[in-house]
Amino acid sequence: MPIATPTETSVRAAPAPPPKYHEPVQGTVFHGDGREEDLLRHLRSLPSLSPSETSGLSLRDRSQRVLNAIHEFGKGENRYLMSVGETKGRQVEDLVRSKKPKLILELGSYVGYSGISFSRHLPELYHSSTFPRDWSAAPTSQDRAGYISLEKSEVYAETAAGAVELAGLDKVVKIVVGSSTTSIKSLRKTLDMPRPMKFDMVFLDHLKPLYTIDLKVLEEEGLVGRGTVLVADNVVKPGNPAYLSWVRATPAQKRQALNLGPLSTQPQLTPNPSSDDEWLTAFRDGPIDETRWVPPEAEGVTSKGDPSLIYESQMLDGWDESQMLDGWDPYTGEKDACEVSTCVGREE
Structure with missing residues (x-):
């Protein structure tokens, strides 16, 4: 069943x-070669982002200035930034406005672009x-809203926190420093x-081999469940067959793979489809075996996840179904897309 996208996207021309x-x-x-630290210094040096220039702006305009400045910096020589970018980012923003998640988890802060782009809608919605x-002041856990971002690199976390503050979103976004898999545990x-509290949306944009194990840990910890929307970036470039296989598989397929036990070595990766029109149907029958391998970056954490969870999964790859894969890397122009997977329940 296709994931519903906001009505407003259906009337726009494809970008x-x-x-x-x-x-x-x-x-x-x-x-990791110093460009992230340079970015933060650059942002803090811009008169247009100074408190005197942004204090009178709306949150939307203030945050957009920071997003524009990050993007412009990334155009420079040796300044490529691995951010979600405007095209895919706006599609996810549409999803945030449509689904209205109250609690969003991000795996991979990097320099804060996606955190700013997606979190800026929360104060308006809630x-x-x-x-x-200020969560400690919340009367109950149900009064909480916010954007939680996990980032392994202290340097990237500092850059992201600085950008978030300039955007006026430092009360909305909380960055947790540490390995994603152990942090999730x-x-x-x-x-x-407290249980059964969970995240309404999860945005995955960190080390690609960690997508599947981190989702399994989230499932095991009850941090995702019915109604949770998963958004995974870079499923075309460079691709992530194992993750796509997990969210597109049936509970029976997942249980069968788990019964075989973990793999001791990394399997050969399944190549991406050769044409655009294959993407929506690819990986529904495998390679589920690739999900049995746990990368060393998981730091010894293993998990079977919750194979009973059922996802309706589709690529957020076009502004309508006639325009496939019209998402791009914001700097190289390479085709890319996000996978959107909504948990619709569980098979008992």
């Missing part, structure tokens, strides 16, 4: 591909709620989230 600013970056140094910085304690 044009972005200009190409960088060559494809896979296999090259494209992060203006009377208590946000993460302790997230209920970290955030004081």
Whole structure:
């Protein structure tokens, strides 16, 4: 069953591909070489982002200035930024406005672009709620709203926090520093989230091999469940067959794979489909076996997840079904897309 997208997207013209600013970056140094620290210094130096210039702006306009500044910085030589970008980002923003999630979890803060883009709708949707910085003052856990972002790199977390503050969203966004998989295991304690409280939306945009194990841990911890919307970036570039296989599989397929036990070595990765029209049907019958491998970055955490959960999963890849894969890397122009998977219940 297709995921419903907001009505307003159906009347828009499909966006044009972005200009190409960088060559494809896979296999090259494209992060962690000082550009993230340079970005934060650059943002803080811009007069247009100073408190005197932004204090009178609406939250939407103030945050957009920061997003524009991040994007412009990323156009420069050796400044490619692995952010979601405007095309895919606006599609996810439409989803936020449509689904109205109250609690959003992000895996991978990076420099804060997606956190700013998606979290800025929460104060408008839940203006009377208590946000993460002041959660201790919430009368009950149901009065909480906010955007929780997990980031392994202290440098990236500092950059993201600085950008979020300039955007005026520091009370809305809470960044938790540490490995995503281990952070998820302790997230209920970290955030004081009693069961059965869960996240309404999860945005995955971190190390690609961790997508599947991290989702399994979220399932096991009861942090996702009926109604949770999963949005996974980069499922086309570079691709993530294992994750797509897990969210598109039936409970029976997942249980069968789990019964075989974990893999001791990384399997050969299944290649991406060769044409656009294959993407919506690909990976529904496998490679489910690839989900049995747990990368070393999970730091020894294993999980069977909750194979009984049922997802309705489809690529958020077009502004209508006649325009496939019209999402792009914002700097290289390469085709890309997000996978949107809504948990509709469980098979008992």
